[in-house]
Amino acid sequence: MKILEIKKKVKKIFINHGLNTKDASICSEAIINAELVDAPSHGLARLMMYCKRIQKKLINPKPKIKIKRISQSISHIDANNSIGFVAGDIGIKEAIKIGKKTGIGLVAIKNSGHYGLSGYYAEQAVKKNLIVLCFTNAPAAIAPYGAKKSLFGTNPICFGTPTASKVPFILDTSVSIINRGKIRRAAKLGLKIPTGVALDIFGKPTTDPKRALKGVQLPIAGFRGSGLAWMVDILSGVFTGGNHSGKVKDPFDDFSGPQNIGHLFIVMKSNLFVGNNYNNKIKENIKIIKKLPKIKGIKEILYPGEGKYKRYKNNIKKGILIPKNILRDIKELLK
Numbered sequence: 309m310k311i312l313e314i315k316k317k318v319k320k321i322f323i324n325h326g327l328n329t330k331d332a333s334i335c336s337e338a339i340i341n342a343e344l345v346d347a348p349s350h351g352l353a354r355l356m357m358y359c360k361r362i363q364k365k366l367i368n369p370k371p372k373i374k375i376k377r378i379s380q381s382i383s384h385i386d387a388n389n390s391i392g393f394v395a396g397d398i399g400i401k402e403a404i405k406i407g408k409k410t411g412i413g414l415v416a417i418k419n420s421g422h423y424g425l426s427g428y429y430a431e432q433a434v435k436k437n438l439i440v441l442c443f444t445n446a447p448a449a450i451a452p453y454g455a456k457k458s459l460f461g462t463n464p465i466c467f468g469t470p471t472a473s474k475v476p477f478i479l480d481t482s483v484s485i486i487n488r489g490k491i492r493r494a495a496k497l498g499l500k501i502p503t504g505v506a507l508d509i510f511g512k513p514t515t516d517p518k519r520a521l522k523g524v525q526l527p528i529a530g531f532r533g534s535g536l537a538w539m540v541d542i543l544s545g546v547f548t549g550g551n552h553s554g555k556v557k558d559p560f561d562d563f564s565g566p567q568n569i570g571h572l573f574i575v576m577k578s579n580l581f582v583g584n585n586y587n588n589k590i591k592e593n594i595k596i597i598k599k600l601p602k603i604k605g606i607k608e609i610l611y612p613g614e615g616k617y618k619r620y621k622n623n624i625k626k627g628i629l630i631p632k633n634i635l636r637d638i639k640e641l642l643k
């Protein structure tokens with residue numbers, strides 16, 4: 309389907325669900341961006357879920373979002389149970405605004421919901437020549453190292469920097485071996501998941517996404533990944549005033565209350581310590597790494613975000629392919 313056409317449909321769905329035009333547009337842009345960077349697990353596959361949560365009054369379509377300036381470089385946002393995309397958009401714009409003025413911007417957000425891809429927000433800061441870190445917590449998926457029960461979310465860690473080229477460096481990674489959205493999408497489309505990424509409720513490895521969703525996902529790098537998930541839970545939940553320690557509700561299965569997810573954005577001017585030399589230094593850094601001898605089968609050493617940029621450019625020309633069952637969801641939501 310053509311990009312403009314699908315964006316319009318998604319925007320209309322959100323307007324029909326009570327969002328104002330601006331917020332509906334923010335949501336539509338973020339969802340279609342996920343499709344364009346080949347992250348469909350965070351795109352249209354979640355549309356029905358967001359709408360159900362709005363209908364059940366667990367996402368507030370008309371939030372009164374409050375921004376409290378704690379100092380010139382620090383703000384605390386109460387998102388009033390808004391959809392995560394809107395809270396994320398307001399949060400990163402606030403961080404950029406204060407970061408540009410003072411050199412550093414720290415923005416904490418509470419009472420938000422699932423905001424999609426961290427990299428989407430990071431890119432906005434990088435476009436303004438800022439270095440950025442984004443954190444968000446997520447519903448229980450990973451068992452803390454040594455525990456039998458999942459508690460941490462797939463809690464992505466995202467770091468972005470300008471590169472003095474049009475392709476930003478965006479490291480945006482879940483701390484689980486694969487992100488939960490991929491497992492959900494596989495369950496929805498009747499596909500298998502790779503081996504070694506999840507265990508069933510009996511602690512046995514499984515490739516069945518439905519069993520994996522009931523069991524636990526495995527963190528990257530054992531106790532190190534578990535530690536990173538814990539760090540993100542503290543920064544996004546404990547620090548911001550959001551939910552933490554397993555209390556973030558699963559948006560698909562738990563309709564007993566709002567999610568109260570927390571996000572944390574930190575932006576820094578890239579020229580703070582080395583002035584405009586940053587551009588030359590980052591270019592040199594990337595050049596040295598890219599020139600290293602490569603292992604068999606690797607044509608080019610890519611930096612994080614490079615592949616995504618290429619996919620985006622390619623997909624924006626081609627349009628996106630929407631699976632039948634998701635097209636059905638869209639038709640139903642447009643009724």
Ligand SMILES: NC(=O)c1ccc[n+]([C@@H]2O[C@H](COP(=O)([O-])OP(=O)(O)OC[C@H]3O[C@@H](n4cnc5c(N)ncnc54)[C@H](O)[C@@H]3O)[C@@H](O)[C@H]2O)c1
Nearest residue numbers: 424425426446462464478479480481482487610611612613
């Ligand atoms: N909101 C939430 O609750 C939530 C939770 C988990 C994940 N997510 C999002 O899901 C998205 C996907 O996460 P993921 O863990 O599946 O990411 P991924 O595994 O696709 O990629 C992780 C990182 O590795 C980089 N990368 C991939 N291949 C590379 C290569 N060949 N060379 C160099 N770098 C390479 C990517 O650019 C990316 O920065 C992220 O945008 C994340 O923010 C959101």
